[in-house]
Amino acid sequence: MNLSLILQMAADAMPDRVALTSSDDQLTYGELQRLSVAAAKRIGPNRKIAYVAENSAAAPIALFGAALAGVPYVPINYRLAPDRVEALLRRVGPCLLVGEADAVLPQVEQIDPAAFLADLRTFDGETAHDMPEEEGGIAVELFTSGTTGEPKAAILRHNHLLAYILGSVEFMAASEDEAALVTVPPYHIAGVSTVLSSTYAGRRTVQLPSFTPEAWIDLAEREDITQAFLVPTMLQRIVAVGQERGGLHLPALRSIAYGGGRMPLSVIEAAMEMLPDVAFTNAYGLTETSSTIALLGPDEHRVAAASTDPAIRRRLASVGKPLPELEIEIRTASGARCETGETGDLYVRGEQVSGEYAGGAAKDRTDGWFATRDRACLDADGFLFLDGRADDVIVRGGENISPGEIEDVLASHPAVQEAAAVGIPDDEWGEAIGVAVVLRDGMAQPEPEELIDHIRAQLRSSRIPGVIRFIDQLPYNEMGKLLRREIGAILQTSA
Amino acid sequence: MKLKAGTKLESAVCDTQVMVLRVPDRDLDVRCGGVPLQLDPGQQEGEPEAGFDGGTLVGKRYNDADDTMEFLCTRGGAGSLSVDGTLLEQKLAKKLPSSD
Structure with a gap:
């Protein structure tokens, strides 16, 4: 599968439909197919294609071109410092690099996105x-953001991403x-899955490479945008x-999906009030699960x-229900299934779930079950609520405390x-609670x-921070x- | 014949083209329009047999009643898919809101 x-x-069913608008560029599905075939020939069979630039028409072409060539597509964060990009490229190995990198590396041929397009x-x-017929081939390698450690290269195979698209998009x-x-x-x-979902659905995508709220609103109005995905x-x-x-005047806008982080209740409530005709969807997913689960x-x-x-109202803070073709389970530390309402570790199983990393590091899978490392619970009606990352849990004197x-x-x-x-090392408790607080404008x-009294009035005494x-x-x-590791460092230097 | 996931098959009597998504590990007699599917696009001859002429729709998935196998229709046609003499069913997927 590929x-x-x-x-x-x-491209067969709707060759003349517009697939992509990227600044002044417009590509139909037929053209996207043609340029992707050209890209596959340009890449060849023996190297990957890395993409290190802001979004452009070259990105979906690189994704599909890599698939046609039967080699992995490796998009890398172009905002990283040059030495970090170089370190990641060394891990990638031989590749055609579309984008900019300061480093001259062996076995890396570099080309600017615009020149790449012109060439194709x-x-x-x-x-x-x-279509390459290799079984279980790698489609995409994505470096995780590494907010808690060195970035890992998550591997998504063709069968994972195809299962996700076929199972969730008509x-x-x-x-x-x-x-x-x-x-x-x-x-x-989500930058990868949106290309695949939109292509399969036959939906035009319009790229906004550099987000500002003003630019988003202008482009949404000018291009009659009907839907969008946003992080909170x-x-x-x-x-x-x-x-x-x-107010906002966006008459064409029908739906907004959001995900990629915790949505504050106040924000979604304000958004629903401001855009009463827009359908909102909260999408929860991970890199390792080919996007939404x-x-x-x-x-x-x-x-x-x-x-x-209140029990129904609080569902606004829920991530809803699992996709029909997936199974989820919430387990206690000893591996037993959690009761309704009990918070534990979230596991997921299904054809779209990879959970594999390059180099075989930390393969969090047994019997197909992938440990998301998210803490979660289910309510009586099966709605899923997230409660932070397992790695973020503060363990104070043997007691698990959720930062949330x-x-x-x-x-x-x-x-x-x-x-x-965040948890900060403490000789007596193992970890003590440290909090970093940002004040509202103009507040003394x-x-x-x-603040300690304010916490004490609502939570148990074990939740009282040692450092504020x-x-x-x-x-x-x-x-x-949120970069919790940096907060830990800030709190420890100030102690 | 024995099939594996990813294999493309073509109808001999209509435009239907399918891709194997999931099959059990045994010989299967997969047909479209009552005539065996073929690995290579050959000459189209004749027409679908009665009872096997309901048609296929591009983008739909087809499975057996016990869901032991699944095929994706990559091009629609006038014939219906069958395995070992039994018609496959169009898999009804729950319509989901777009999430990305």
Whole structure:
């Protein structure tokens, strides 16, 4: 099986439909197929293709070109420091590098994305291309963000990504006026899956390589965007601009999916109020699972938002239910299944689940079950709630403490904009709780005792932080992922 | 014949083309329009037999009643798919909101 099947089917069934708008470039499915075949010939069978640049028409062509050539596509974070990019490229090995890198590496041929495209456009050979038939071939290697350690190269094989697309997207389901605005970068799993989903659905994608809320709103209006995927921080910033402008005028917009991090309740509530005709979907997934594994759909959003029953209303903070072709299980530390409402470790099993890393590092799989390392629980109606990463759990004197509960309580203090809790090494407890607090604009800094009293009033005494520090802003990566390791370092240097 | 995932098959009597997604490890008599599917696109001759002429739809998946096998229709046609004499069913997928 091979991913290029998706493009082949789209190009056969709707060759003249527009596949992609990227600044002034417009490509039909037929052209995308032709350029991808040209790319496959350019890459050849014995090297990978790495992509180290912001999103452009060259990214989906590199993805499908690699599939046609039967070699892995390796998109890398172009925002990393040059020495980090170089270190990752050394791990990739021989490749055609589309993009910029300062390093001159052996067995790496480098080409600028625009030059790559221009080069492919001169191709006048046969567009029919045999699909590689290698069983279990690697389609994509994605470096994890490495917020807690060295980036790992997650391996996604053709069968994983195809299972995800066939199981979750209906072929040609999109009408011709549909257009999806893509803001996730190519090196993120959603940047890969959006290309595949949109191609199979026959939906035009419009790329916005460099996100600002103003640029997103302008492009959404100009291109009659009907749907978009956003990470929570992006939606938060769009809503903030909407509030300044007294509303958003996006009549074509029908749906917004969000994921990639925890969505604050206040943000989704404000977004639903500001865009009452837009259908919201919360998508939860991981790189290792070929993107989405659970969804909270538009109807469930509306029911939860309209309910006065706290148990139903809190579903707005849920990631919904697993995809139909997947199984999930929540287990205790000893491996037993958790009771309803009990928080444990989330496991997932299904054809789209890989859980494999290059070099065989940390293969978190037994009997097909993949340990997501996310903490989670299920409510009585089967809605899935996430409770942070297992790696983020603070173990204080043998007691597991979720940072989220402390952060939520702190954020409910009137002076606090946001807060992050992390474990810091402690001789007596193993780990002590350290919190970094960002104050709201114009609020006076409260005494630490006031915040401690605020926590003590709502949580057990084991949740009282040993270190409290006020900082200007929390460190996030460009996808809005909180960099807890950096917070730990900040708190320890200040101690 | 014995099939494996990823194998492409063509109808001998219509435009139908399928890809094997999942099959049991045994010989299967896979047909379209009542006539055996072929590995290479050959000459199209004749037409689907009665009872095997319901047609296939591009993008749909087809499986047997016990879900031991699954095929993806990569090009639609006038014939219906069958295995060992029994018609395959179109797999009904729950419609999901777009998530990426």
